[in-house]
Amino acid sequence: MQFTSERRLDDGVLEREFTLGEIPGILWTPASASASAPAPLILICPPPLGLSKMYPRLAGRARYYAAEYGFASATIELPGSGDRPRWAAAEQARADLRRVMEAGEPVGDEIVDALVLPLVEKAVPEWRATLDALLSLPEIGGPVGYEGGVISIGARLAVVEPRISAAVLFAGSFVPRTIFEEARQVTIPLQVLLQWDDEGNDRQAALDLFDAFGSKEKTLHANLGGHTGVPQFELDAGARFFARHLT
Helix, strand or coil, X not given: CEEEEEEECCCCCEEEEEEECCEEEEEEECCCCCCCCXXXXXXXXXXXXXXXXXXXXXXXXXXXHHHHHCCEEEEECCXXXXXXXXXXXXXXXXXXXXXXXXXXXXXXXXXXXXXXXXXXXXHHHHHHXXXXXXXXCCCEEEEEEEEECCHHHHHHHHHXXXXXXXXXXXXXXXXCHHHHHHHXXXXXXXXXXXXXXXXXXXXXXXXXXXXXXXXXXXXXXXXXXXXXXXXXXXXXXXXXXXXXXXX
16 A cells, blocks of 8 residues: 555544555544554445545545544545546446436346446455555554445445444445345345435335345435435434444
């Protein structure tokens, strides 16, 4: 991990951009974090829209977690997003999805698999490598939480990464059938956000996935509104969920 920039924000949070190989990311640590008092960590997985576009939302969440609960937070650019290289198969899958949706046709399993599974296969190992690097820093100590909007990435990570203790997952993305099977192996505490009127989401599929998760503690927060209409109070609800499980 190479830190490429560093600045102290006006609330005392230290924001550092980094690269891990070809993966760019950002780490936010509270002023209280030190080798003698390492901070718990939240991994914030962005949607595949590019960190520059998502920065205000990501930084706002990270600064809130730092100020209210003393958590560190980190995010990385997903494969194929931002300035990272595109790959032809993913571009074709997105084009196929647009064509089907514009025609008002159902989105079939073949398109969902081509769209989501390659991203999961690439992103999950990158998140695990990032976690290795972050936990080697003296001011970061865990436990580790995860939150994110590509729910399939979160589901896979919750199965394969034992260092993640709890997760807040955002419904609203297409989910391959194989992820439903993996969801039954998830055992960590979960909080799932669902926008009831999400124009691009299959509500029943989101409910079925929530039902499939094998966790004994899982809570569904469903709010009226479209994809971008998540109420502000859900930020505090997620922070309190992490506080129960990371402190």
